[in-house]
Amino acid sequence: MKVFIVLHHEIGGAQEDWRADEMVFYTCTSMKKALELIKECYVVRWSWWEIQVQEMNSQEWPEHVGYYGRRGGKLTKPPYKKCVEIYKKEGHS
Numbered sequence: 721m722k723v724f725i726v727l728h729h730e731i732g733g734a735q736e737d738w739r740a741d742e743m744v745f746y747t748c749t750s751m752k753k754a755l756e757l758i759k760e761c762y763v764v765r766w767s768w769w770e771i772q773v774q775e776m777n778s779q780e781w782p783e784h785v786g787y788y789g790r791r792g793g794k795l796t797k798p799p800y801k802k803c804v805e806i807y808k809k810e811g812h813s
Contacts, residue, residue, distance in 0.1 A: 766807035
């Protein structure tokens, strides 16, 4: 059985020591459900999602499926620089 792991990435830090922190938000039985949960969740503007998939009870590393915007749109890469700029504009410096 496969499990889809939904990770939330968010910018943190200060004074040019910006970093992306990540945390598992959900585990799902399907890609469809993973995207549904992303679309239902509100997160800060300086964040993005990642989905990974793994066989249950496996010792192998999860396989990266893709990066997704705050509302579930597929991204070609993590929007790290864009999110740092938003984070700084919001007064986190």
